[in-house]
Amino acid sequence: MKNSKYLLSLLLLGAGILKSNAQTESQIFPITTVPIPKEIALEVGGMTFLPNDELAVATRRGEVWIITNPYMKNGEQPKYRLFAHGMHEVLGLNYIKGDIYLTQRAELTRLRDLDGDGQADEYRTMYCWPLSGNYHEYAYGPMLDKDSNMVVTLNLGWIGFGESMSKWHGWMLKFNQDFTMKPFATGLRSPAAFALNSNGDIFYAENQGDWVGSGSITHVEQGDFLGNPAGLIWADQPGSPVKLRKKDIPDTGEPKYDVAKRVPGLKSPSVWIPHSIMGNSTSGILSYSDNGNMGPFKGQLFVGDQAQSKISRVFLEKVKGVYQGMVFPFREGFSSGILRMNWGSDGSMLVGMTSRGWSSTGKEEYGLQRLTWSGIMPFEVQTVKAQPDGFELEFTMPVDEKTARNAGSYKLSTFTYKYHHIYGSPVINQSPRSIKAIVISADHKRVRLVLDSLKQGYIHEIRTQGLRSESGNIPLLHNYGYYTLNEIPDGEKVVASPENKPTGSTQAANPAQGMDHHHMGNTTAGGSKITGSTAAGKHLTKQPESWKNGPDKTILLGTKPGLKFDITNLILKAGAKVKLTFANTDDMLHNFVLTTPGSGNAVGEMVMKMGLDGEKYSFVPNSTKVLAHTALLQPGKSDTIYFTVPKTPGIYPFICSYPGHYMVMKGQIKVLK
Amino acid sequence: MLRSYLMFDGKKHTHVISVGSPAKVNYSYDLKQGALLQLWRGQFLDVTEMWKDRGEPQLAKPLGTVLPLSAAPAIAALTDQHAVWPDSISFDELQNKGYVLDKSKMPTFLYSSNGADISDKIAVQSSGSGIDRTISISNSKGPVYCRIAAAQTIDALKDNTYLIGNKAYTIKVSAQTKAFIRKTKNGQELLAPLANGTDSLTYSLIW
Numbered sequence: 001m002k003n004s005k006y007l008l009s010l011l012l013l014g015a016g017i018l019k020s021n022a023q024t025e026s027q028i029f030p031i032t033t034v035p036i037p038k039e040i041a042l043e044v045g046g047m048t049f050l051p052n053d054e055l056a057v058a059t060r061r062g063e064v065w066i067i068t069n070p071y072m073k074n075g076e077q078p079k080y081r082l083f084a085h086g087m088h089e090v091l092g093l094n095y096i097k098g099d100i101y102l103t104q105r106a107e108l109t110r111l112r113d114l115d116g117d118g119q120a121d122e123y124r125t126m127y128c129w130p131l132s133g134n135y136h137e138y139a140y141g142p143m144l145d146k147d148s149n150m151v152v153t154l155n156l157g158w159i160g161f162g163e164s165m166s167k168w169h170g171w172m173l174k175f176n177q178d179f180t181m182k183p184f185a186t187g188l189r190s191p192a193a194f195a196l197n198s199n200g201d202i203f204y205a206e207n208q209g210d211w212v213g214s215g216s217i218t219h220v221e222q223g224d225f226l227g228n229p230a231g232l233i234w235a236d237q238p239g240s241p242v243k244l245r246k247k248d249i250p251d252t253g254e255p256k257y258d259v260a261k262r263v264p265g266l267k268s269p270s271v272w273i274p275h276s277i278m279g280n281s282t283s284g285i286l287s288y289s290d291n292g293n294m295g296p297f298k299g300q301l302f303v304g305d306q307a308q309s310k311i312s313r314v315f316l317e318k319v320k321g322v323y324q325g326m327v328f329p330f331r332e333g334f335s336s337g338i339l340r341m342n343w344g345s346d347g348s349m350l351v352g353m354t355s356r357g358w359s360s361t362g363k364e365e366y367g368l369q370r371l372t373w374s375g376i377m378p379f380e381v382q383t384v385k386a387q388p389d390g391f392e393l394e395f396t397m398p399v400d401e402k403t404a405r406n407a408g409s410y411k412l413s414t415f416t417y418k419y420h421h422i423y424g425s426p427v428i429n430q431s432p433r434s435i436k437a438i439v440i441s442a443d444h445k446r447v448r449l450v451l452d453s454l455k456q457g458y459i460h461e462i463r464t465q466g467l468r469s470e471s472g473n474i475p476l477l478h479n480y481g482y483y484t485l486n487e488i489p490d491g492e493k494v495v496a497s498p499e500n501k502p503t504g505s506t507q508a509a510n511p512a513q514g515m516d517h518h519h520m521g522n523t524t525a526g527g528s529k530i531t532g533s534t535a536a537g538k539h540l541t542k543q544p545e546s547w548k549n550g551p552d553k554t555i556l557l558g559t560k561p562g563l564k565f566d567i568t569n570l571i572l573k574a575g576a577k578v579k580l581t582f583a584n585t586d587d588m589l590h591n592f593v594l595t596t597p598g599s600g601n602a603v604g605e606m607v608m609k610m611g612l613d614g615e616k617y618s619f620v621p622n623s624t625k626v627l628a629h630t631a632l633l634q635p636g637k638s639d640t641i642y643f644t645v646p647k648t649p650g651i652y653p654f655i656c657s658y659p660g661h662y663m664v665m666k667g668q669i670k671v672l673k
Numbered sequence: 674m675l676r677s678y679l680m681f682d683g684k685k686h687t688h689v690i691s692v693g694s695p696a697k698v699n700y701s702y703d704l705k706q707g708a709l710l711q712l713w714r715g716q717f718l719d720v721t722e723m724w725k726d727r728g729e730p731q732l733a734k735p736l737g738t739v740l741p742l743s744a745a746p747a748i749a750a751l752t753d754q755h756a757v758w759p760d761s762i763s764f765d766e767l768q769n770k771g772y773v774l775d776k777s778k779m780p781t782f783l784y785s786s787n788g789a790d791i792s793d794k795i796a797v798q799s800s801g802s803g804i805d806r807t808i809s810i811s812n813s814k815g816p817v818y819c820r821i822a823a824a825q826t827i828d829a830l831k832d833n834t835y836l837i838g839n840k841a842y843t844i845k846v847s848a849q850t851k852a853f854i855r856k857t858k859n860g861q862e863l864l865a866p867l868a869n870g871t872d873s874l875t876y877s878l879i880w
Contacts, residue, residue: 061724062675086674086690089723089731104676105731106688106704109771123780125771128705130764131687133678135729357727562726 021474028378028477029294029331034070034350034368037080043366044352046093046102047340055342056095057368058102060354062087064111064120070350070370084111084120091192091339092141096150103139103152106131108175126179132157132165136587140192142175146200150175151184153191153204158587160636161210161421162189162230170231172204172220183240187226187266192306192339194220195285197316198299201323205282205303208275209587213256213417213425215282216269216484217303217314219323225265227256227419255429256419257457257486270323271314271484272417272459275424276614276659278312278327278482279305281358286341286349293347294373296382296396302330304338306355307660309362311338311371315383319487326384326462328481336360336367348372357562359664378477379469384462386485389493390435390451391462398444398470407435408504409466410449414458415612423634424589427612433460437500444470450494459484461612463507530609532617538628539620540642543579551579551642559586563656568667576645582630583638590665591618592630593657594643599625600653604662619657632658649673674780677723677733681710681744688769691733692780693717694797699735700804704769706746706762707784707793712804712880713737740842740880743823747808748867750787750817754855758820758862762786789813802879803842809873818864821852821876825860835863842880850874 036042042065046058055067064084069076083100092103100111100120107128111120131137134157141152154169156162164170172184172191189212194204202220206212211228218226223241225232229249235242244265252259260266273282284304288297301314310332316325336353337360344350349371356365383394403409412433417425437450454460460483467476494500533539543550553576558566563586572578582592595603606621607614618632628643646652649671656665679689679701688705699717701710716736723731746762770783770790781794794807808819824838833852835844844863846852852865865874 086676088676089728106676107769114773115776121774121778123771123773125769128688128769131678133685133687133731135727135731356724560726561729564726 021472023376023378023474023477025331025333025477028374028376030372030374031331031334032072032370032372033335034067034072034078034370036366036368040065040080041366042368043354043356044340044368045089045091045354047342047350047352048093048095048100049342049344050095050100053345055344055350056083056093056100057352058090058093060089060091060356062090062104064090064093064100064102070368071344071346071348081118083113083118084123087123089138091138092143092152094142094144096142096144101126101142101150103141105137105139108142108150108152108179127175127181129154129168130166134158134165136162137166137169138190138192141194143194143196145174145202146196148177151194151202153188153194155190155192156188156228156230160587162228164230164233167234167237168231170228171234172202181239183234183237183242184222185220185224185226186231186235186242187224187228188231189228193282193284193304195287195301197287197301198289203270203285203301205285206269207281208424210421210423211419213419214275215273215279215305217271217273217282217285217301218267218269223265224267226267251421253418253420253422255416255457257416259419268457268486269484270316270486271325271327272482273303273312273327274459274482274612277612278329279303279310280307280660281305281337283337283339284341286343289343291343291347292349294349294371295378302341302349303327304341304351306337306339306358307360308332309334309336309338309353309360311341311351317383317385319386319489322486324386324484324486326481326483328381329478331371333362334367334369335362336364337362344370359563359661361660361663363663379474380477381464381481384481384483386454386483386487386489387448387450388489388491390449390454391460391483392446392448393462393464394446399440399447400468400470400473401440401444403466403468404440404444404447405438405502406466406504407438407502407506409464410435411461411463411465411507412449412451413461414455415461416458424615426615429458430612432506434506435502437494437496438502439494439500448494450496450500454485454488456485456488529611530606531622532610532613533620533622533626533629534617535622538626538643539631540628541640543642547577547642550577552576553578555580557582557592559584559590561586563588563661563665565592565654565656565665565667570667570669572645572669572671574645574647574649574671574673577642578645579640579642580630581638581640582633584633584635587635589632589634589658590656590661591620591632591658592641592654593620593626594628594652594654594669596625596627597650597652600655600662600666604655604657607657607659607662614659619659621657627652629657645669645671674778675718675720675733677718677720678731679710679733682741684744685732686710686744689733690772690780691718691735692795694779696797696799696801698797698801698804699737700795701735702782702795703744704782704784705764705767706744707748707767707782707786707791708744708746709742709795709806710744711735711739711741712878713739714801743820745820745823746786747793748786748789748791748810748817748819750815754818754853754864754866758823758857787813787815787817789817798877803877805875805877807873807875808867809871810867811871813867813869813872816869817867819867819874820862820864821846822863823857823860827854827861827863829854837863842878844876844878846876847874850876
């Protein structure tokens with residue numbers, strides 16, 4: 001991974017694309033790997049610091065390890081000792097009021113070392129909930145809320161769709177100091193993380209799935225229904241503060257914001273985290289409190305992503321009593337799937353990871369890394385605040401007036417997702433926005449963009465590729481982000497005048513082609529946008545009439561849990577006529593894409609550059625490297641295609657080209673003469 | 674020691690802990706029933722179906738031939754000593770309190786049901802011949818019973834010893850335990866009463 005990035009940088013330098021003054025993530029926010037002894041499978045499920053600055057880590061294998069000196073101070077290696085073991089997939093760990101608490105599948109547990117030998121000998125069940133026996137019934141937490149209640153969330157089971165097969169799955173629960181349980185909110189699907197923001201309000205991270213068009217973070221209040229109706233089956237139980245019932249929830253595919261307007265109690269996300277671009281599986285949330293030292297972003301939230309091994313940054317503001325805000329890229333390139341983040345005593349961020357069963361961009365099965373800030377000021381959009389007629393961008397350092405004044409430096413568009421029982425959603429109702437006026441503050445640290453119109457309830461993509469800093473003329477470290485506009489603030493609108501008239505014109509965004517380039521941080525070539533395949537010949541769903549004698553070979557391909565095809569090696573005769581049925585029995589979206597020899601990874605990487613409209617094209621890029629493919633399949637669906645095996649013998653890879661899956665979900669066809 | 678889902682008698686049990694020992698005697702225990710499900714000798718568990726990929730079945734599998742016991746609760750309040758033994762306790766009628774480990778890392782399970790606090794200590798005999806189980810109750814509001822064994826046939830031998838099933842295993846109760854055999858629809862049961870307030874009983878299971 002490191003070597004290939006290094007090589008890529010060299011190539012870019014050679015091509016003169018990478019300007020020497022451009023900042024890089026790794027220069028400003030270095031990552032250090034905390035070594036893990038070979039015999040320990042540190043599949044991080046939960047992390048917490050203990051008062052003596054030791055780091056306790058709970059694992060999916062049910063262990064709790066205590067790590068001394070994870071900072072590797074004085075050049076010394078960290079030390080690991082086993083504190084507890086034998087629990088059932090621990091996915092949350094927290095040191096609260098002098099004790100270690102955790103959640104395992106069945107319960108909220110307190111661990112104590114009664115005899116002082118350094119190992120837990122009391123595993124106290126504080127609260128136990130039922131389980132149906134489904135693997136997807138995970139539990140997360142606890143976290144202390146601002147009133148000293150413990151907060152826990154329970155995942156829905158998965159049976160081809162999300163289902164609450166045992167009590168309180170799909171719910172956020174609160175426990176008072178006597179461990180009396182109060183159901184707090186439902187509509188959760190896969191609530192792997194939650195945290196308090198600087199005001200003490202609860203935000204939870206949701207993962208794309210059924211009824212969830214894209215990942216997001218949402219402010220949770222008592223009685224909220226957050227979107228997936230499965231948990232509503234318990235809404236009539238004693239203690240439930242949720243008024244909605246399953247029958248109240250329409251399944252129309254309209255935007256969630258619109259449905260929420262007429263279904264009181266349904267809540268739309270505070271900030272959408274656009275799927276496949278900003279991440280695939282929203283995980284840990286860490287509030288940038290005074291405990292952190294991560295650059296000029298205090299008060300914001302850091303949000304991890306398991307599949308893409310990266311961390312986003314979220315600026316929140318409250319408009320008309322409702323949270324909304326902007327998600328920016330922050331740091332990519334972690335070693336495994338990020339699940340947990342904690343502040344170390346020195347302000348560095350400890351990042352705990354696991355990818356087993358859910359592939360991640362970082363190739364390791366698990367890992368522990370430490371993110372630090374070098375002290376170099378990144379040139380970033382620090383905040384974006386909604387205005388009555390547009391947005392105000394605040395920068396970490398003054399912007400160059402000429403580029404800031406130029407409408408061509410920006411590109412804005414709006415879109416949203418469908419709210420329906422189907423897994424995920426394409427990007428819908430996409431349209432470009434144009435800039436009517438640009439007001440630059442006297443100190444050049446704020447730029448107000450006045451738009452032709454704002455679209456309430458929509459995600460506003462804000463690209464700032466042309467901006468440069470006043471000093472050093474450097475480009476932004478990250479030049480795009482997504483603002484979820486739940487409310488439009490009242491206030492004075494800007495009157496167009498010669499002083500605020502933009503130079504140039506807004507970059508044309510063609511909705512038919514969707515967004516243009518998506519820079520994947522600093523490490524991917526900035527170049528051209530990859531468009532989707534429209535070649536019908538690569539997706540034949542009817543037997544060609546010329547196949548008088550039918551197919552020579554019929555193949556039934558399925559999935560195995562953990563992003564795998566059930567067949568990974570096929571041998572076929574050159575020129576053979578093949579009928580292939582791909583049945584997706586997994587709980588995620590998948591497809592089948594056959595590529596030219598040696599092109600499996602290349603095609604997978606192209607998909608990462610397809611941007612917002614990737615799903616519209618089943619994540620199949622328009623490329624000669626793609627020979628045949630199925631549609632993108634919902635869980636439980638199948639697609640039958642017809643193709644002719646190439647005439648040239650060789651090894652032809654096939655992949656699932658869904659963003660990020662190609663690295664593990666792959667196989668090959670050996671073509672023989 | 675490992676908590677998992679576990680198949681027993683054709684049913685998936687979700688609140689199960691299995692415990693191994695240096696003597697290579699292992700057992701599984703249903704925490705939601707206070708039930709000693711099974712014993713086996715040899716290696717502990719195959720956890721492939723828990724720890725490989727997503728671990729979809731989440732099932733731990735004993736690595737040995739198990740001696741199946743019962744999924745029914747060990748303790749029940751019976752209206753009289755002829756009342757039928759319950760198959761199970763409903764979820765909310767048994768409150769788990771967790772477990773504590775002794776010096777040799779063997780757990781004592783703690784729970785309350787029928788208003789009584791119960792501790793259930795299962796210790797593997799160092800010889801590897803079987804286990805010693807001590808069930809203690811406190812704060813009980815009425816008489817409760819412990820079902821020590823259920824089988825087609827139970828034969829009382831001398832010295833407070835019982836032969837269970839077709840010589841599947843033997844039970845030896847302590848001298849002060851007022852154990853009795855009773856007939857049921859399906860065979861026989863070995864029961865012992867536990868007095869109001871505070872009481873305990875100990876038995877050994879040898880196989």
